[in-house]
Amino acid sequence: MHIPDGYLSPSTCATLYAGSAPFWYTALQKMKRRLNTQAVPLLSVFAAFSFVIMMFNLPLPGGTTGHAVGMGIAAIVLGPWGAILAISVALTIQAIFFGDGGITALGANCFNMAIAGSLVAYALYRVIAGSAAMESTRRVVAAAIAGYCAINVSALLAAIEFGIQPMLFHDATGAPLYAPYPLHIAVPAMMIGHLTIAGLAEAIVSGGVVAYLQRAEPVLLKSTAPGASLDGATSRGLKPLWIALAALLVLTPLGILAAGAAWGEWMPEDFSSPQARQQIAAASSNQSPPIKAPEGLKKLASIWTAPMPRYAPPLLKSEKFGYFLSAMAGTGLILVVFLILGKLRT
Amino acid sequence: MKRTFVEKSIAGLAAGMSFAALAEASAREQSGALQRVDPRVKLAGMFALIVGVAASHSLSAIGAVFLLAVTLAIASRVALADLAKWVWMPVLLFSGCIALPAVFLTPGDRIGLATVQGLRTAAFLLLRAETAVSISSLLVLTTRWSNLLKALRVLRLPVVFVVILGMTYRYLFLMLETALAMFESRESRTVGVLDPADRRRLATATVGVLLSKSYQLSSEVHLAMQSRGFRGEVYVLDEFAARAVDWAWLGLFFVVAAAVAWVGR
Numbered sequence: 300m301h302i303p304d305g306y307l308s309p310s311t312c313a314t315l316y317a318g319s320a321p322f323w324y325t326a327l328q329k330m331k332r333r334l335n336t337q338a339v340p341l342l343s344v345f346a347a348f349s350f351v352i353m354m355f356n357l358p359l360p361g362g363t364t365g366h367a368v369g370m371g372i373a374a375i376v377l378g379p380w381g382a383i384l385a386i387s388v389a390l391t392i393q394a395i396f397f398g399d400g401g402i403t404a405l406g407a408n409c410f411n412m413a414i415a416g417s418l419v420a421y422a423l424y425r426v427i428a429g430s431a432a433m434e435s436t437r438r439v440v441a442a443a444i445a446g447y448c449a450i451n452v453s454a455l456l457a458a459i460e461f462g463i464q465p466m467l468f469h470d471a472t473g474a475p476l477y478a479p480y481p482l483h484i485a486v487p488a489m490m491i492g493h494l495t496i497a498g499l500a501e502a503i504v505s506g507g508v509v510a511y512l513q514r515a516e517p518v519l520l521k522s523t524a525p526g527a528s529l530d531g532a533t534s535r536g537l538k539p540l541w542i543a544l545a546a547l548l549v550l551t552p553l554g555i556l557a558a559g560a561a562w563g564e565w566m567p568e569d570f571s572s573p574q575a576r577q578q579i580a581a582a583s584s585n586q587s588p589p590i591k592a593p594e595g596l597k598k599l600a601s602i603w604t605a606p607m608p609r610y611a612p613p614l615l616k617s618e619k620f621g622y623f624l625s626a627m628a629g630t631g632l633i634l635v636v637f638l639i640l641g642k643l644r645t
Numbered sequence: 646m647k648r649t650f651v652e653k654s655i656a657g658l659a660a661g662m663s664f665a666a667l668a669e670a671s672a673r674e675q676s677g678a679l680q681r682v683d684p685r686v687k688l689a690g691m692f693a694l695i696v697g698v699a700a701s702h703s704l705s706a707i708g709a710v711f712l713l714a715v716t717l718a719i720a721s722r723v724a725l726a727d728l729a730k731w732v733w734m735p736v737l738l739f740s741g742c743i744a745l746p747a748v749f750l751t752p753g754d755r756i757g758l759a760t761v762q763g764l765r766t767a768a769f770l771l772l773r774a775e776t777a778v779s780i781s782s783l784l785v786l787t788t789r790w791s792n793l794l795k796a797l798r799v800l801r802l803p804v805v806f807v808v809i810l811g812m813t814y815r816y817l818f819l820m821l822e823t824a825l826a827m828f829e830s831r832e833s834r835t836v837g838v839l840d841p842a843d844r845r846r847l848a849t850a851t852v853g854v855l856l857s858k859s860y861q862l863s864s865e866v867h868l869a870m871q872s873r874g875f876r877g878e879v880y881v882l883d884e885f886a887a888r889a890v891d892w893a894w895l896g897l898f899f900v901v902a903a904a905v906a907w908v909g910r
Contacts, residue, residue, distance in 0.1 A: 305773025309699045336877045343812030344863035351820045356653040358844040398778045474765035479747035507849025
């Protein structure tokens with residue numbers, strides 16, 4: 300995800316440098332105030348740590364390996380402001396010294412990975428982990444989700460920055476001057492790799508390292524877990540979450556009672572069916588939909604056909620039973636993923 | 646035989662260190678042309694060149710800057726084989742993979758399967774990426790890191806940021822060596838193949854150990870700094886003195902940067 304020179308126009312680069320500057324300034328002020336003389340050595344050593352982590356090859360399920368940025372674990376141990384600075388410094392050294400990521404694109408790379416990534420990771424970790432005990436599995440899951448989402452937000456930002464280039468910058472013949480792919484290619488191309496391999500690498504590092512620190516050095520997790528006790532006395536465990544999940548599962552059939560498709564989730568055929576048209580109009584304060592399905596919708600709808608269209612696998616005769624089964628299968632898949640993540644802890 | 650993730654990580658860490666060693670050795674080569682130029686001049690001039698390349702809309706102008714970079718590399722006794730191995734090939738592989746589909750996907754006047762516009766956009770991407778990275782590598786290969794850091798002050802970066810960058814660079818190698826030693830010791834004690842879950846546990850535990858070592862190290866460094874009188878204020882010695890020849894270099898860099906941007910406006 301390190302954007303090289305030549306992929307973004309000078310004006311995009313300048314905008315992202317300017318966008319990053321206030322975060323760098325605030326982060327530096329906050330760290331200086333909080334740590335006083337300790338800020339310089341702590342940030343330096345952690346920047347070196349972030350740099351080394353980016354060079355690790357992590358084994359992923361399925362036999363592949365991937366690289367992580369480490370924004371999740373940096374945000375959890377250092378807090379968001381420390382992570383912004385440590386990762387920015389690591390990215391600066393990578394750009395200047397190792398040519399990994401461009402010098403003009405450094406502002407963009409820092410904005411995507413160090414700033415957006417650290418803030419997203421920190422916010423998600425704090426929200427999901429709540430006041431769970433220091434050694435609870437919930438913290439491991441929270442860290443894994445935080446890392447996964449943070450790297451994907453960074454990748455999405457990079458994809459958007461790439462995707463707007465051909466719209467804004469092309470020569471007289473129409474040839475794009477910088478990154479050549481428009482949004483509808485750049486976003487999926489970037490996200491497929493990050494939703495799978497890179498996201499998983501980040502989730503494993505964040506979750507796995509939190510699990511390790513819980514056993515070996517829980518003190519390092521303390522600064523971003525103000526409500527948690529080190530001995531686990533306040534732990535309520537995961538039980539309330541499991542109960543809520545079970546309740547939601549039992550309520551799944553409610554979806555069948557709802558009439559028509561969810562607003563905005565129409566299929567191209569819905570625009571030609573009188574019954575569906577009526578439902579769309581009724582749900583849109585009596586605004587009648589266009590006579591024909593929009594061209595863009597028709598074109599995009601044919602790109603991907605889900606294995607279970609409308610939550611009903613084709614082999615099942617009853618659509619309602621299929622809907623229920625899909626809910627079970629979806630929940631099951633998500634649980635399996637997190638059980639594997641939970642296993643990392645032991 | 647398929648390499649394990651430990652071996653891959655060792656190879657990656659070792660490659661990072663050997664490039665750094667190459668850069669340091671090359672920067673000490675006093676007979677090279679660029680090595681003798683004031684680091685501040687090189688930094689400002691080469692930054693201007695990279696911006697000029699980014700702003701230019703002319704393939705031939707960017708190509709000319711690339712040739713200039715090659716000429717400067719030869720004059721500075723930087724082996725072209727090293728540049729090819731460390732800089733040109735990795736960029737060609739990475740940006741080439743990204744640029745290739747654009748040759749066919751970009752809408753425009755078709756020649757066979759490709760389009761004229763597609764070929765142009767791919768050429769822009771590759772040439773700009775290669776030229777910019779050649780210039781930035783030349784900067785690193787002809788300037789000692791400590792001098793480069795001090796020179797960063799001309800870009801008006803806060804002193805504390807420059808000091809952090811310098812310390813990071815110093816501890817980077819300690820961390821790389823520590824990580825390398827941890828992987829090597831594990832590798833030497835491993836017989837057979839680890840199962841995937843154990844591999845992941847090993848990787849995350851290694852990161853965890855490195856993290857807690859970082860924490861201890863930063864406390865020790867902090868104490869050491871305090872005992873030598875550090876009170877939170879940082880200073881950098883500025884002993885550079887630009888000579889007439891340095892001003893000439895600066896003029897050359899700026900004229901070329903302005904020309905490449907103006908020709909391709």
